[in-house]
Amino acid sequence: MNIFAFQAPFSLLSGRPQLASTVCGTSSSGSLISSFPGSPVVPLRYNQRASKDLISFSSPKKFSRTTVSASASKYAAERAAAVSAVGMTSTLSRKLQENFDEALVVIKDDASPVTVADFAVQALIVSRLHEQFPEDNFIAEEFVLDLRKDMALFRAVCDATGMDEEALVKIIDLCDFTGADDSRTWILDPNDGTRGFVKMRHYCIALGLMEGGVMRVGVLGCPNLPVSGIVADVGSQLGSIFHAEQGQGAYMIAEKDIDTSSVDPSVVLKGKRCNVSDVTDPSKADFCESFEARHSSHSLSTKIAEILNMNGAPYRLDSQAKYGCIARGDVSIFLRFPREGYVEKVYDSAPAVIVVEEAGGRVTDGRGQPLDFSKGRYMDNDDGIVATNGVMHDTIIEAVQAAIKQKAAV
Numbered sequence: 537m538n539i540f541a542f543q544a545p546f547s548l549l550s551g552r553p554q555l556a557s558t559v560c561g562t563s564s565s566g567s568l569i570s571s572f573p574g575s576p577v578v579p580l581r582y583n584q585r586a587s588k589d590l591i592s593f594s595s596p597k598k599f600s601r602t603t604v605s606a607s608a609s610k611y612a613a614e615r616a617a618a619v620s621a622v623g624m625t626s627t628l629s630r631k632l633q634e635n636f637d638e639a640l641v642v643i644k645d646d647a648s649p650v651t652v653a654d655f656a657v658q659a660l661i662v663s664r665l666h667e668q669f670p671e672d673n674f675i676a677e678e679f680v681l682d683l684r685k686d687m688a689l690f691r692a693v694c695d696a697t698g699m700d701e702e703a704l705v706k707i708i709d710l711c712d713f714t715g716a717d718d719s720r721t722w723i724l725d726p727n728d729g730t731r732g733f734v735k736m737r738h739y740c741i742a743l744g745l746m747e748g749g750v751m752r753v754g755v756l757g758c759p760n761l762p763v764s765g766i767v768a769d770v771g772s773q774l775g776s777i778f779h780a781e782q783g784q785g786a787y788m789i790a791e792k793d794i795d796t797s798s799v800d801p802s803v804v805l806k807g808k809r810c811n812v813s814d815v816t817d818p819s820k821a822d823f824c825e826s827f828e829a830r831h832s833s834h835s836l837s838t839k840i841a842e843i844l845n846m847n848g849a850p851y852r853l854d855s856q857a858k859y860g861c862i863a864r865g866d867v868s869i870f871l872r873f874p875r876e877g878y879v880e881k882v883y884d885s886a887p888a889v890i891v892v893e894e895a896g897g898r899v900t901d902g903r904g905q906p907l908d909f910s911k912g913r914y915m916d917n918d919d920g921i922v923a924t925n926g927v928m929h930d931t932i933i934e935a936v937q938a939a940i941k942q943k944a945a946v
């Protein structure tokens with residue numbers, strides 16, 4: 537099988553935000569504060585805003601052929617392409633968060649924010665994958681309609697991607713596949729947890745490949761997640777990328793170790809095997825949930841924790857980075873309970889579910905039913921989403937159902 541490798545390296549400037557502790561909140565002065573339970577509150581600052589050309593981006597135009605070895609796994613080429621693209625755009629997102637301009641935020645019809653990073657990452661990833669896999673379909677979060685709401689935002693996305701307006705519109709317009717579940721479809725959330733991104737907290741680039749209604753590949757790029765542990769200390773290396781392929785396990789690689797100029801699996805697919813925790817007693821388990829109470833009911837999770845005698849405070853962080861933390865055993869349980877009537881989108885969990893499952897965990901809805909990603913953009917699950925290390929799953933689902941009943945009885 538032949539695949540393509542990028543010849544020229546990308547031309548992003550290096551440089552990291554001065555993050556020295558958990559990325560959890562923003563003070564009114566714009567400095568970052570740590571607010572995980574038990575961790576000291578440390579004021580931190582990102583670098584000063586840089587000039588616009590600091591975040592300009594040039595995508596390599598030339599490809600050369602690379603051969604995937606005959607013994608490679610079925611989706612090795614796709615996984616390598618996805619890891620490379622996510623690695624490249626994680627670095628871009630970091631620059632865009634460091635140089636975040638709140639004047640360039642548009643509010644979408646669902647009242648959620650969208651930024652230069654959301655559009656730029658979507659355009660760059662889809663353009664790379666479309667070039668390499670021209671027959672494939674795409675479901676991704678952002679629409680041209682929102683890009684056109686603000687011409688300054690539109691121009692900033694062109695600057696960040698190196699694309700002209702026409703090319704940008706074409707590529708974003710490719711991302712609204714609504715069709716059959718026997719197709720090959722890439723599923724992308726270019727900036728999962730945008731509210732976290734704009735508040736200088738966690739966010740995630742989440743990309744997966746579904747074929748025949750089943751997830752085959754998942755990649756999570758978490759630019760603010762330390763390479764080990766959830767809570768960053770002074771000097772922690774930030775930037776964790778998780779990748780998984782059906783039947784091949786889940787891995788974590790430091791963002792800085794990815795050669796994003798290549799899509800050759802033997803070059804790109806490195807990393808450390810991820811395994812979920814081996815905790816069997818829920819009272820000894822840690823859990824995580826949304827930072828934003830409007831995204832997931834913190835009161836319901838508190839009730840569940842009471843039922844299970846889980847005394848530790850939850851880890852609260854934005855985005856599918858939480859599933860990465862489950863996959864590598866940092867925490868054992870993830871609880872998500874959006875308000876009634878909220879419809880989940882596939883790109884908000886599909887890439888992450890395969891990462892957790894390949895690490896030995898389980899992900900279902902709050903009734904213990906598997907999540908179905910084969911129906912297009914929207915999902916039809918009940919009672920939220922629960923991810924665990926697997927061994928505790930049935931116990932946690934029982935507690936979820938008990939807590940929902942208790943809440944309804946009040």
Ligand SMILES: Nc1ncnc2c1ncn2[C@@H]1O[C@H](COP(=O)(O)O)[C@@H](O)[C@H]1OP(=O)(O)O
Nearest residue numbers: 727728729730826827828830831854855874884
């Ligand atoms: N009102 C809402 N309720 C639940 N989830 C939401 C809501 N608004 C946005 N989201 C989505 O929830 C996910 C973030 O969850 P968490 O709070 O755990 O990080 C994101 O995918 C976010 O979308 P987006 O991708 O646009 O940021």
Ligand SMILES: [Mg+2]
Nearest residue numbers: 725728729884
């Ligand atoms: Mg999302």
